[in-house]
Structure formats: C-alpha cells, structure tokens
Amino acid sequence: MESMRELFKIGFGPSSSHTMGPQRAAQKILEMYPDATHFHVDLHGSLALTGKGHLTDYIIEKTFAPKPVDFSFKSDELPLHPNGMIVHVYNHDQKIKDIEVYSIGGGSILFKGELAEKPVHVYQQNTMTDILKYVDEHGMSLYDYVLENEGEDFEYFLSSILSAMFESVENGLKKEGIIQGKLQLKRVAKSMFQQAQNTRREADRERLFISSYAYAVAEENADGGKIVTAPTCGASGIMPAILYYCYKQLHIEKKDLIKALAIGGLFGNVVKTNATISGADGGCQAEVGTACAMGAATMAWIYELNNSLIEYAAEMGLEHNLGLTCDPVGGYVQIPCIERNGYGSLRALDAAMLAKQLGYLRKNKVSFDTIVKVMKETGKDLSSAYKETSLGGLAKEFGLS
Numbered sequence: 482m483e484s485m486r487e488l489f490k491i492g493f494g495p496s497s498s499h500t501m502g503p504q505r506a507a508q509k510i511l512e513m514y515p516d517a518t519h520f521h522v523d524l525h526g527s528l529a530l531t532g533k534g535h536l537t538d539y540i541i542e543k544t545f546a547p548k549p550v551d552f553s554f555k556s557d558e559l560p561l562h563p564n565g566m567i568v569h570v571y572n573h574d575q576k577i578k579d580i581e582v583y584s585i586g587g588g589s590i591l592f593k594g595e596l597a598e599k600p601v602h603v604y605q606q607n608t609m610t611d612i613l614k615y616v617d618e619h620g621m622s623l624y625d626y627v628l629e630n631e632g633e634d635f636e637y638f639l640s641s642i643l644s645a646m647f648e649s650v651e652n653g654l655k656k657e658g659i660i661q662g663k664l665q666l667k668r669v670a671k672s673m674f675q676q677a678q679n680t681r682r683e684a685d686r687e688r689l690f691i692s693s694y695a696y697a698v699a700e701e702n703a704d705g706g707k708i709v710t711a712p713t714c715g716a717s718g719i720m721p722a723i724l725y726y727c728y729k730q731l732h733i734e735k736k737d738l739i740k741a742l743a744i745g746g747l748f749g750n751v752v753k754t755n756a757t758i759s760g761a762d763g764g765c766q767a768e769v770g771t772a773c774a775m776g777a778a779t780m781a782w783i784y785e786l787n788n789s790l791i792e793y794a795a796e797m798g799l800e801h802n803l804g805l806t807c808d809p810v811g812g813y814v815q816i817p818c819i820e821r822n823g824y825g826s827l828r829a830l831d832a833a834m835l836a837k838q839l840g841y842l843r844k845n846k847v848s849f850d851t852i853v854k855v856m857k858e859t860g861k862d863l864s865s866a867y868k869e870t871s872l873g874g875l876a877k878e879f880g881l882s
C-alpha cells in the first residue's frame with residue numbers, strides 16, 4: 482500500500498481527477514519536454530464528457546501557458562481508465578511525442594508505456610484484515626502502525642493536512658454569493674452555521690454544525706478554492722466536517738485529531754489500494770462512500786472504540802453507500818455533490834454511533850475488505866451513465882450542457 486501522502490493532497494477544486502490529476506500530468510510533461518513549443522490534448526471518456534464543468538481544459542491550458550494548447554473532446558474511453566488523455570507534444574512543426582496518461586482518482590496519475598512510474602509501497606499489508614491481524618499480534622494501536630510504516634515525521638504531515646482542512650472550513654464559512662458556473666448555485670454554509678448557533682434543540686444544533694462545515698468545504702471546492710483530497714475533491718467536505726466538529730463542539734485537542742485523521746486515512750488507503758476512489762471508475766460510492774467510511778472510522782477512534790468496532794463503523798459507512806451514482810448536473814461538482822457531503826458527514830457520525838451501540842450486542846458479520854470488494858464489483862456493474870459522464874440521473878433530468 483502506498484503512503485497516505487498520496488491520499489491526502491492539498492490542492493484546488495473542483496475535481497481531483499478532472500483538475501488536480503490533469504494539472505500534475507501537464508506539469509510533469511513540461512518538466513520532461515522543456516523544448517516543447519505547443520501541445521494538442523485529446524481528452525477521452527469522462528474527461529471529455531464532464532471536463533468543461535470540471536475545468537479540465539482550463540487547468541491544462543493554465544499549466545502549459547504561455548505555450549499554446551488546443552483540445553479535442555472524445556467521448557470514447559482509453560483502455561486503462563475512464564479518465565484518459567493523449568498529449569501530443571510539438572516542437573514547432575515537428576511532433577516529438579504522444580503521451581498517454583490517466584487521472585486515476587484523488588489527483589493521482591498513471592503514465593502508460595516507458596514513462597510509467599512504479600508506485601512506492603510503504604506498507605507491507607494491503608488489506609484491513611491483514612492490518613488488524615498485524616496490530617493484534619504486535620500489541621500496537623492502529624496509529625502506531627501508521628507511524629511505523631510512514632515514519633515519525635508523518636505527524637508533521639498530518640498536522641499540515643489538519644490545518645489545511647480547518648482552513649477550508651473557515652474560508653467556506655466566511656463566504657456568501659454565487660458559486661461559479663451555469664447553475665448559479667448560492668452558497669449556504671455561512672447561513673447554516675448561523676442557524677446552528679441559533680438552534681435551541683441540542684440534537685438539531687449539533688447536526689447543523691456538522692453539515693455547515695461539510696457544506697463550507699464542498700462550496701469552497703466547487704468554487705475552485707483550496708481543499709484537501711479526502712479521498713477526492715468532490716468528497717472533500719466529510720473528513721474536515723467530522724474533525725472540525727470534534728475540535729469545536731467536542732473540544733478534542735489537535736494532537737488527538739491528528740491520530741483520528743490517520744485512522745480515517747488508513748481506511749481510505751485500503752479502499753484506494755483494493756478498489757477505486759474515482760467517481761469515473763466506480764460512481765459516487767467510490768468518492769462519498771469512501772469518505773463516509775473514513776469519517777466513520779475517524780469518529781469511532783474519537784469514541785475510543787476498539788479496532789473491531791472501528792472497522793465496523795467504517796464498513797457501515799461504505800456499505801450503505803453501495804451503488805451511489807455519480808451524475809453531476811452540467812458536469813459541475815455542485816448538484817448533488819455539495820449536499821451529498823453534508824449528508825455523508827451525518828451518515829459517518831451515525832455509523833460510528835451505531836457501531837458503538839450495536840457492536841457490543843453482536844459481532845458484525847461483514848468485514849471491511851468484503852465491502853470494499855463488493856464496492857469494486859458494484860462499480861463495474863454500474864452503467865457508465867452514472868460514472869461522472871453526466872449522461873444519466875440528475876444530470877440527464879436537468880439537461881444542462
């Protein structure tokens with residue numbers, strides 16, 4: 482399993498696979514071919530179908546600037562992943578290279594052929610079953626397991642990720658107005674937060690606080706603001722909402738939140754390794770479903786549940802998002818994405834609470850690894866109309882192009 486540094490990335494929205502990934506690919510190509518004078522980019526599959534709304538062409542053009550670039554949008558998919566592109570590199574009249582590259586989710590990229598880079602595996606274990614067996618045999622906590630594999634300086638990395646997450650919540654809570662794009666969607670996080678402050682019923686107040694934090698980040702992301710992929714841009718609101726809620730409402734110290742963040746990340750990493758975190762590959766179950774599992778594990782750690790109950794919480798968080806479709810209206814990461822982050826953060830909280838209560842009554846029969854496998858298979862069975870192409874579901878109903 483790769484480092485969690487490849488999972489949590491600080492960057493700009495609205496989409497890790499459609500903006501962050503293509504931006505990283507363009508940067509690498511620029512480094513490899515400094516003599517290039519101009520480019521032509523063929524965007525394929527989901528990158529072509531929702532690339533405009535997700536700002537794919539905009540970010541590539543910005544990265545290559547001042548070198549000119551033009552685009553072809555081709556709805557057919559390249560063989561390795563639905564988010565593929567071919568970059569034709571030119572030096573004046575001469576074409577010097579055709580580069581096939583994929584944006585495989587969460588801002589990660591994959592070059593095909595001789596440019597392919599081997600992933601660096603820092604963890605020996607790849608499944609949650611093996612991880613839980615290892616920590617059990619060695620009498621260590623899940624957090625110590627993460628540090629053993631990532632190295633001691635990892636705490637510094639986690640601290641910077643936590644700060645960036647909190648910053649994205651606070652930035653989103655300050656802003657009002659309309660989010661960029663054709664939907665003309667109004668920001669509501671700030672008003673939700675004020676409603677929470679004025680709500681007397683404690684149960685409602687707590688849920689409104691959490692939702693407002695998730696909306697704040699998701700609105701920032703939709704508007705091209707700075708966020709942390711957790712595991713993706715589209716699902717970036719859930720982990721910060723849980724952590725900020727723990728900080729502000731439950732008064733948990735940052736040193737403990739850093740540990741909780743690592744536990745959530747561990748579960749996200751297992752999904753990324755064994756299935757997918759890409760909406761174009763697996764639908765929204767891969768993005769918000771994974772984020773919900775991560776949030777549930779994070780909250781379960783805060784509740785000081787044992788490892789088996791943390792696993793139960795995460796499993797529940799993913800299980801009940803199985804089949805969740807990705808159908809962003811107009812290709813914008815706004816409807817259903819923003820609301821889905823609010824909803825997902827509440828579900829994460831519920832999953833941890835249920836694991837806490839039910840886990841002592843009977844043993845959960847479904848392992849986290851099983852549900853990850855099921856999610857992967859379900860993603861394969863989902864029609865491509867529901868995998869970030871904006872050809873089905875809400876996107877089709879709204880008919881916005």
Ligand code: SF4
Pocket residue numbers: 715716760764765766768769806807808809814815817818821869
């Ligand atoms: S519907 Fe889900 S997977 Fe699709 S763009 Fe929105 S958040 Fe991402």
